[in-house]
Amino acid sequence: MKRITRLAVPLAALAVLAGCGDSPETLLAKAQESYAAENYQAARLQLASALREEPENQKVLALMARTQLRLGEPDGAEGILTRLERIGYKSADLSWMKAQVALLRENPEQALQLVGNDTSTNGWRVRAEAHLALGHDTKAVDAYKNGMAAGDDIQLAESYARYRLVSGDPDGAGSILQRMEKMAPDAYETKALAGDLAAARGQTDKAIAIYKKLVADFPGRTGPLLALANQYDAKGKVDEASDLVKEAGKLDPDNEQVEALTYQLLAEKGEWDKVRLGLQGKESQLDPGSGLQMRYAEAMLRLGHAEQARVMFNRAVLALPGNPYAKMMLGEAQLASGDAESAWATLKPLAMSTLAPPPIIESGAKAAKAVGAPEAASLEARMEPSRLKPTMALVEKGNLAVMHQDWPQVLRVFSKLLEKGEDPEVLKRLALATSNLGRPQEAIGYADRALAKSPTNPDYLYLAGLVRLNAGLDLVRARNLLQSAASADPRNTVIARDLKKAEAAVG
Secondary structure, eight states: OOOOOOOOOOOHHHHHOOTTTTOOHHHHHHHHHHHTTTTTHHHHHHHHHHHHOOTTOOHHHHHHHHHHHHOOOOHHHHHHHHHHHHTTTTOTHHHHHHHHHHHHHHOHHHHHHHHOOSSSSSHHHHHHHHHHHHOOHHHHHHHHHHHHHOOOHHHHHHHHHHHHTTEEEEEEEEHHHHHHHHHTTTTTHHHHHHHHHHHTTOOOHHHHHHHHHHHSTTOOOOOHHHHHHHHHTTTHHHHHHHHHHHHHHOOOOOOHHHHHHHHHHHHHTTTTTHHHHHHHGGGGGHHHHHHHHHHHHHHHHTTOOHHHHHHHHHHHHOOOOTOOHHHHHHHHHHHHHTTTHHHHHHHHEEESSOOOOOHHHHHHHHHHHTTTHHHHHHHHHHTTTHHHHHHHHHHHHHHHHHTTHHHHHHHHHHHHHTOOOOHHHHHHHHHHHHTTTTTTHHHHHHHHHHHHHHOOOOOHHHHHHHHHHHHHHHHHHHHHHHHHHHHHHOOOHHHHHHHHHHHHHHO
């Protein structure tokens, strides 16, 4: 995890912020209020001032440990926990707090050992998150359910809801949100989850309204500002999004998300000189396939440096073999650098897809025409408005159905699109739909047909393994397919996680 270096705040300023001249008891009471209001930075300052007066105050130290954990700072929390143990502090909370430190340090095995038999809500949460990190989803869900049965805890509930959300179960996340709204309707976690759930469901206006209120209710946090910026971006309000990102950057200038979104928005506005000038000194530090690296590569391409862009996009494709944007831009860079043969080889699988958007069809047509490929005529014909509009309308309808997880509608729409030809991307969506509708044999059939069209594609290898894993069928084959997908796309955390599930299922 990247460590962020900040300028030290003068001690005098700390004293003013924390409440200069207050007694340790008063400072503790203020810190408790700040902690309850989820203002953890203020709580830490107040507790630090109290500890200068009473360095062995167990109540202050215990709250400081919790505060450091909520701030995600394992080193500070561990130091406080060591002090507590040295002065003889006894509490059942020590086990889960030590386990949380291990979890923050990405050591889930140690976290499980340290949490022991702790059956508090915090203990169940840490246990669940450790199991998730190890790919033990069934054990994680059991831990979450036990924790939810043990009592109301907003941190546990949010963690469980977010697991449901990233697992493609917005309805499950929504049911947990309803409980959160009863236990802590004004909590940051409750409001943030409501916004994220609306965004995941494609309810952009609702998400914007929620994030606006979150920004107003919790000033000084970058998360809501960036979330709101993303929603404005989705609405095409790029200038408004940029203003929010600038505001977030003032609060946290070292935030990597702020930097990534800043350059994404500059790219959307076509301000390629600003992208190039801002990133050219960092070129060697940019991870291949990262958003920043691909923004920089595209800036170089748009500014006439096709060979440099080609090298960078080639690295991106090697790092992210399943990323269609990286492949499309590599094809464009190859074409711009005069290598039409390579451009057509790169762009053909993308452009020939029934689901290809106009920019990819257009780039593919240029490459096909440059090499004299017979597909050039059909690609140009697909750009005719009378053909393009109804197909794109159907594709958009299907994509919205996928976003909302309306699987019957997904099945209907993509079955129509399959009539246009045996397309692996269409087959992929049909496999997902039938899998989620409880029709595993059909799902496996669609997934295998997609894989047959592109046997080394990590996305289709993953899909063929996933539908088997989800159905509990042919688990050895599922594991082998997921292993092949992971080998082809080693940086893909989703594939890696499901591979762990398959390995656990096979035993």
